[in-house]
Amino acid sequence: MIDREMSASFPLLILLSLYLCCPSIAVRKVPHLEEQERPTWNLFDTSNYGKLQLDNGLALTPQMGWNSWNFFACNINEKVIKETADALVSTGLANLGYIYVNIDDCWSSPLRNVKGDLNPEPRTFPSGIKALADYVHDKGLKLGIYSDAGAFTCQVRPGSLFHENRDANLFASWGVDYLKYDNCYNLGIKPEKRYPPMRDALNLTGHTIFYSLCEWGVDDPALWAGKVGNSWRTTDDINDSWESMTSIADLNDKWASYAGPGGWNDPDMLEVGNGGMTYQEYRAHFSIWALMKAPLLIGCDVRSITSETLEILSNEEVIAVNQDPLGVQGRKVSTEGEDGCRQIWAGPLSADRLVVALWNRCPEATTITVKWELLGIDPTIAFTVRDLWKHKDLSGNVGVFSAQIDSHDCHMYIFTPQTADHSMVM
Numbered sequence: 001m002i003d004r005e006m007s008a009s010f011p012l013l014i015l016l017s018l019y020l021c022c023p024s025i026a027v028r029k030v031p032h033l034e035e036q037e038r039p040t041w042n043l044f045d046t047s048n049y050g051k052l053q054l055d056n057g058l059a060l061t062p063q064m065g066w067n068s069w070n071f072f073a074c075n076i077n078e079k080v081i082k083e084t085a086d087a088l089v090s091t092g093l094a095n096l097g098y099i100y101v102n103i104d105d106c107w108s109s110p111l112r113n114v115k116g117d118l119n120p121e122p123r124t125f126p127s128g129i130k131a132l133a134d135y136v137h138d139k140g141l142k143l144g145i146y147s148d149a150g151a152f153t154c155q156v157r158p159g160s161l162f163h164e165n166r167d168a169n170l171f172a173s174w175g176v177d178y179l180k181y182d183n184c185y186n187l188g189i190k191p192e193k194r195y196p197p198m199r200d201a202l203n204l205t206g207h208t209i210f211y212s213l214c215e216w217g218v219d220d221p222a223l224w225a226g227k228v229g230n231s232w233r234t235t236d237d238i239n240d241s242w243e244s245m246t247s248i249a250d251l252n253d254k255w256a257s258y259a260g261p262g263g264w265n266d267p268d269m270l271e272v273g274n275g276g277m278t279y280q281e282y283r284a285h286f287s288i289w290a291l292m293k294a295p296l297l298i299g300c301d302v303r304s305i306t307s308e309t310l311e312i313l314s315n316e317e318v319i320a321v322n323q324d325p326l327g328v329q330g331r332k333v334s335t336e337g338e339d340g341c342r343q344i345w346a347g348p349l350s351a352d353r354l355v356v357a358l359w360n361r362c363p364e365a366t367t368i369t370v371k372w373e374l375l376g377i378d379p380t381i382a383f384t385v386r387d388l389w390k391h392k393d394l395s396g397n398v399g400v401f402s403a404q405i406d407s408h409d410c411h412m413y414i415f416t417p418q419t420a421d422h423s424m425v426m
Contacts, residue, residue: 043348043376057208059230059231059263060261060262061261062231062264062296062322063295064098064100065101065141065298066084066298067269067298068102068103070238070269070300071299074106076103078125078127084101087302088302093298093302093314096316098313100142100297101136103143105154117170118170130173133176134175142178145179146182147182148160148161149194149195151187153182161187164197168201169201172207172209176207177209179212181198181214183216195213199211199228211229212231213225213229213233213266215233216236216237217236222234223258230263232264234252238268239276240277242277242408249289250332252265253292260329261327265292269298270298273301279312280406280408281408282309284359286313287412289322290319291321291330292329292331293330317414321412324349337366340361342360342366343358344370352416353415355414356370356414357411360406366405367403367405368402369401370401371399371400382398383401384396384416385415387412387413389411
């Protein structure tokens, strides 16, 4: 992801005065990396989430769509947003579930207007957000917008802290369907205090708006955000590199038992197609995000999408794992080899099925073997194995399954029991 640098155009005197009075203001904080004591591992554990905790009827499955930041950063305008909506429809991605068209930072003017309202930047959004929302809705899609639980956004546009009701009503009047709510210039106020007021303000509008908390995992939002938002960032920003993607997957994994219908862990947007990783690495990225029930928010320029990128993002079988109605986040269940580079990730699906990902993070090709006991299931059960990238069924397997995996690639399978007359769980 492109770094969010401070905009030099905003009066520095205001920023300086804020820092002097509030020295704990942050632009980005490093998320907590300390390992907490975890309960005994259980692939089927869903004890820490409650269905529809926010209870606004949204996020029964993880959100899917597109966000402007990873590719465009501040170089956005209404033409880009309209053309992206067009491309989501023409490529077939919209029909697969990618329905949110989310505008990130830099859509607003540097100052509120005389009424105290946020104002779209007239040079880049001359028609206004309401007209843009109407255009997107006419395509059968939904429009998302961005603000910040601080004095300013990360690009130093007006934030919504202490303006929650005014801004929520404005968003609702425009027909906005999604709010990404960032964490910059937060005046040192704890996120547990800053994020609920916008939840309440959105609910009071009477207009249904998906509430996405972008708190960067600083105060472990999985522990408290289930009653506040429909998703919550568990990590700092992703960037288009193997190192960033893998480290973020590992950080997000620790919170698996807290995700579920109504509220999801968010390890940040997809980088698939932005050019910094190989085909195999992007395929692994998409596979693991789908298995982790992460939001699938495309971050590339859909208007010029390559056939290779479209192949990854449009894999219906992998998308179905992400959107499975059981809503249990898959997790890392085994690591072997140097630096734990031979990895097995897995999770339960509806209809007594399992999703299993064999992820080779080693520098060379290797064989990865999964045993039924490792998954906590009865070793005598025979499974039919479906390869989700080759789109074909493999022969039945009992007790063990192995595959040769290229370096940095990930193979993804669905295991379906051949007998349904007894429980899989040991």
